[in-house]
Structure formats: C-alpha cells, structure tokens
Amino acid sequence: MIRRQALLHLLYWFAFAQGGVIAAVLIPVHVLIQGILGPLGVVPVVDRHYDTWVRVLGNPLVKLYLLVLIAVPFFHFAHRLRYLLVDLGVPAAKGAPAQAVFYGGAVLVTLVTIWVLLTTVPISFG
C-alpha cells in the first residue's frame, strides 16, 4: 500500500514538474506571437490564415507537439489551483472529490485535445 502510494506520488510529481517546465519554456512565446503580435499584424503568424494553419496542423509532429503543449501543463495547473484553494481556506479542496475534479479535469482536457487534434485536420506528411 505504501509502495503504491509512493508510486502515485511519483507520478503526480512527475506530471506536476513536467507541466511546470513545459508551461515555463513554451507558453510565453506562443502568447506573444499568436496572442499579440499576430492579431496586431506585426508579423505573419501561422494561425492567421486558413491555408497556413491547416497545413501545419496536418503534420503529425505538430499534432504531438500541440498535445504536449496543451495537455501536460494542465496537470501542473490542477495541482497548483487545488492547493491554492487549500491555502485560501477551502479545506474541501484537499478531499478526494476535489482531487477527482481537478486531476480528472486535466485528464478530460487531454482526451479532448487528442480528439480535436485527430478529428480537425487529417494527418498528412506533405
């Protein structure tokens, strides 16, 4: 039982740490380019036009990258927000139902991301 708990903690902490690193290293440049400079017309950005966006979204490596970029940080976010609630005086956030909601939410985002990436634009190697 203790070994199982230790293994779960290992998985939680691995997901938490990797999510934190990916969020720290990858997200700011996406927000800057796709959220600010692209919409302002300062630089051409891949998602501003249908043709360029669909062309890259069909690439399997891009799909894999986007899955990692979007899904993995949610395991980090789930942990941080749950403990933020605990720190702000919501002890219920420690309980099993809250864990199911937060980590289950991260799993749900992962599944939805996989579904969106596989159904939106077909995989192409061109």
Add this chain to the structure above:
Amino acid sequence: MSSEALVPSPHRGEGEGEGRESREYRWRMPANWWTRSRRYFLYVVREFTALPLALWLLWLLVEIKRAGDGPARYSPHGSAAFVVFSVIVLLFALYHSFTFLTLAGTIIHLRFIDRPVPASLIVLSQFALWAVASGVIAFVLIWFGR
C-alpha cells in the same frame, strides 16, 4: 463487531481528545492572510498564474478546432479584447517562467568531476533553454505563416 469493542477502554480519558468530539483540524488563518506581506502576495500570484495560462491554452484549442470550419468560415481571434487578454496572460506567463526556472537552482543538484555545479549555472542553463526554445518556436510560427 466483537464484544470487546463495546467494553469501554480502561484508558479512556488518558489520550488527548478521547471521549470528546472529533478533533478535526480547523482552519485558523484569516481569509486575507496573503495580503499582509509582499512575499505571501507574490506566492499567491505565482500559484494563480495557472488559471490565466489554462484559459489561454483552452483558447488555443478552440483556434485549432476552428480550422475544421473550412476556408470560408475560418476567422482567427483578433479582437482588441483578445489582445488585451493575451497581454495580461503574457505577464502571468513570464512570472511563472521566471519563478519556475529560478527554482531549478534549488531543486537540481548536479556534480561535475566531484564538484557541485553552482546553482547559478543551473538557473542560467534553464533560462538559456527558455531563450533557445522561444526563438525556435517564434521562427516556426512566423516562417510557416508567410
């Protein structure tokens, strides 16, 4: 249930809390504890960065989903409100990056030829990784957008 469980313990009352109501831990911190110190405030801001970043990633997921609308109906987000939202998210994102990558100096302990690698060097390597990754991603996003 065995009959022994119904017999009162000879030690009843000796253990702290025995015989009283449950001694569940009660929250005693005032609700505004995090506004009383700059460090506490920054700690809460650091933890809170997760929320705007999560919202922005969900937006990105919507932007990907929109590619399925077809060429005639596709219209990327570009309103002033969205740009303002992104600027706010960027500030939170930078704060997360700065605090998280700085932590590496405390968490990661490496040895090189029997000497510990200085924490400042580890932090510097993390920031270098961040800079290189940002440069590559910016190049790809712009290059394939031409």
